[in-house]
Amino acid sequence: MATAVNQPPSPPPPPPRARRAGSSWWYLLLLVPFVGTLWPPFYAKATPRLGGFPFFYWYQFLMVLVGVAVTVVVYLATTRRRAGR
Amino acid sequence: MNINGVALSVFIFFFLLVTVLGFVAARWRRADLRHLNEWGLGGRSFGTVITWFLLGGDLYTAYTFVAVPALVFGTGAPGMFALPYTIIVYPLVFLIMPRLWSVAHRHQYVTPSDFVRGRYGSPGLALAVALTGILATMPYIALQLVGIQVVLQAMGISGSGVARDLPLFLAFAILAVYTYQSGLRAPALIAFVKDALIYITVLVAIFYIPHKLGGWSHIFGAAQATLPHRAKPASLILTPKQYVSYSTLALGSALALFMYPHSITGVLSARDRNVVRRNAAILPAYSFLLGLIALLGYMAIAAGVKTSNANQAVPLLFNLTFPSWFRGFAFAAVAIGALVPAAIMSIAAANLFTRNVYREFFRPDATPAEEAGVARLVSLVVKLGALAFILLVKQDFAIQFQLLGGVWVLQTFPAIVLGLYTRWFHRWALLCGWAVGMASGTWMAATQHFKQSTVPFNLFGIKFTAYAALAAFVLNLLVAMVLTPLFNAMRAPSGSDETTPPDYEVEAAPPIRVGTGEPSL
Numbered sequence: 001m002a003t004a005v006n007q008p009p010s011p012p013p014p015p016p017r018a019r020r021a022g023s024s025w026w027y028l029l030l031l032v033p034f035v036g037t038l039w040p041p042f043y044a045k046a047t048p049r050l051g052g053f054p055f056f057y058w059y060q061f062l063m064v065l066v067g068v069a070v071t072v073v074v075y076l077a078t079t080r081r082r083a084g085r
Numbered sequence: 086m087n088i089n090g091v092a093l094s095v096f097i098f099f100f101l102l103v104t105v106l107g108f109v110a111a112r113w114r115r116a117d118l119r120h121l122n123e124w125g126l127g128g129r130s131f132g133t134v135i136t137w138f139l140l141g142g143d144l145y146t147a148y149t150f151v152a153v154p155a156l157v158f159g160t161g162a163p164g165m166f167a168l169p170y171t172i173i174v175y176p177l178v179f180l181i182m183p184r185l186w187s188v189a190h191r192h193q194y195v196t197p198s199d200f201v202r203g204r205y206g207s208p209g210l211a212l213a214v215a216l217t218g219i220l221a222t223m224p225y226i227a228l229q230l231v232g233i234q235v236v237l238q239a240m241g242i243s244g245s246g247v248a249r250d251l252p253l254f255l256a257f258a259i260l261a262v263y264t265y266q267s268g269l270r271a272p273a274l275i276a277f278v279k280d281a282l283i284y285i286t287v288l289v290a291i292f293y294i295p296h297k298l299g300g301w302s303h304i305f306g307a308a309q310a311t312l313p314h315r316a317k318p319a320s321l322i323l324t325p326k327q328y329v330s331y332s333t334l335a336l337g338s339a340l341a342l343f344m345y346p347h348s349i350t351g352v353l354s355a356r357d358r359n360v361v362r363r364n365a366a367i368l369p370a371y372s373f374l375l376g377l378i379a380l381l382g383y384m385a386i387a388a389g390v391k392t393s394n395a396n397q398a399v400p401l402l403f404n405l406t407f408p409s410w411f412r413g414f415a416f417a418a419v420a421i422g423a424l425v426p427a428a429i430m431s432i433a434a435a436n437l438f439t440r441n442v443y444r445e446f447f448r449p450d451a452t453p454a455e456e457a458g459v460a461r462l463v464s465l466v467v468k469l470g471a472l473a474f475i476l477l478v479k480q481d482f483a484i485q486f487q488l489l490g491g492v493w494v495l496q497t498f499p500a501i502v503l504g505l506y507t508r509w510f511h512r513w514a515l516l517c518g519w520a521v522g523m524a525s526g527t528w529m530a531a532t533q534h535f536k537q538s539t540v541p542f543n544l545f546g547i548k549f550t551a552y553a554a555l556a557a558f559v560l561n562l563l564v565a566m567v568l569t570p571l572f573n574a575m576r577a578p579s580g581s582d583e584t585t586p587p588d589y590e591v592e593a594a595p596p597i598r599v600g601t602g603e604p605s606l
Binding site for chain 2: 024033036038044046049067070071072076079
């Protein structure tokens with residue numbers, strides 16, 4: 001399928017803005033992965049171990065999952081309005 | 086050296102497979118490739134799945150797969166900074182990149198510099214951003230060749246002079262031709278194969294090798310016993326002296342990653358804004374993978390790998406533990422892992438040159454067809470340059486240059502990202518900030534003889550070691566903030582802004598008309 005995007009000389013009038021009041025508070029959740037990883041003294045430890053992994057290692061893998069969870073939650077919370085599309 | 090026939094055959098099979106895909110890609114989602122939008126951005130048509138494979142294939146390069154475990158093999162805990170780095174990068178992408186996608190879609194920007202040009206009405210600032218991007222990308226492409234070299238070497242392909250470099254030369258020549266032919270569609274299609282091979286390799290490695298070596302406890306135990314005896318004593322757990330460099334490396338690298346032209350090319354090729362947002366949520370699957378890959382460094386220690394070249398650690402581990410056919414599979418994964426990013430990087434550099442140097446300063450009325458022609462040629466030149474770089478200059482130099490590239494590319498953050506949110510900054514102040522960031526970052530790296538990108542600081546008596554890129558970035562920001570009111574007070578012309586606030590929120594693609602008339606970019 002040919003999908004050449006043609007651009008008229010001046011941009012068409014913008015579609016209505018989709019921002020909803022209150023929804024931006026959800027974005028604060030995105031701070032969690034930063035707080036959880038950028039302060040190494042908190043997790044630079046050998047114990048408790050998990051399945052042979054020192055804490056330093058399994059904690060950071062856990063933070064990957066936390067990061068995903070947080071981003072998915074924020075995505076869903078800020079996209080819900082268009083779910084019926 | 087003895088060459089294993091089975092491993093080599095499997096390797097060559099996959100290499101031929103992706104070569105065919107690379108050429109077939111020209112017909113995939115067929116469109117007129119004599120248009121920069123199509124050749125250089127895949128027609129901005131990629132959905133969630135393709136974008137996920139493309140960005141994953143783009144960001145996690147062969148060199149990453151070789152260098153991260155090599156770092157862990159050699160230095161222990163500090164090498165794990167790849168994890169926090171790729172954990173925090175996606176919340177940033179989630180916040181920032183949808184805005185860039187929207188404004189770029191609305192104004193048909195092909196490169197980040199196009200945006201800077203439109204936002205600040207400043208070809209000069211756009212040129213600074215473009216040249217920084219090209220400069221940072223070049224050594225990165227060269228390092229992909231290092232990735233290929235490492236696996237060729239591990240397969241026993243050696244020799245002297247021309248014979249040694251011939252396979253590398255061939256691989257890159259083929260890559261150059263199908264990229265020329267198919268543009269961004271080639272790496273997008275090949276990325277499916279690349280990522281599948283990588284996922285399979287790592288999953289097998291992560292279950293099979295620990296089983297063979299006696300479990301994770303044993304692997305970490307072996308690392309703990311061996312690391313303190315490295316030439317530069319290392320440890321399994323981060324030490325207090327390493328805290329600041331660990332987190333500044335993670336933060337600085339995360340801020341820089343999506344300033345690389347090839348990352349932005351991947352983002353702008355998405356079909357709509359939600360594809361970008363959704364990908365920020367699902368891309369961390371690769372972070373998990375990268376963390377596991379890092380641990381291959383410890384497995385190499387536990388398996389008794391001894392090498393003076395840490396980059397060889399993982400290939401040697403595979404040689405020790407995998408049967409020959411799977412070795413060929415794993416090495417193909419790494420080599421193909423080099424082709425995808427190398428293709429996208431050369432396309433991104435070509436787009437930058439075409440739009441922000443050639444069109445801006447030499448041919449303001451270039452037609453889209455002419456742009457595509459120039460971009461195709463430049464993509465060839467860029468790859469040849471990278472090849473010459475690796476074959477003629479010492480490999481160490483490419484690695485040092487790439488470290489420096491990371492420092493440089495972060496200095497484009499204020500112009501690009503802050504510009505997505507505010508027009509408060511004066512364009513000249515941003516340019517001055519950029520210059521200060523580039524100069525100070527380069528100087529800081531020079532004090533370390535370009536061997537590492539973390540440098541010691543002594544601020545008000547507090548001594549610490551931090552990532553030079555982040556330190557230079559702070560200076561960059563300070564200069565831009567101080568000079569902005571100054572330039573405004575001097576009534577320096579602030580340039581026109583062709584964007585409006587709603588442009589940054591545009592949700593979906595406007596109706597796409599099928600190839601009629603003269604498409605303009």
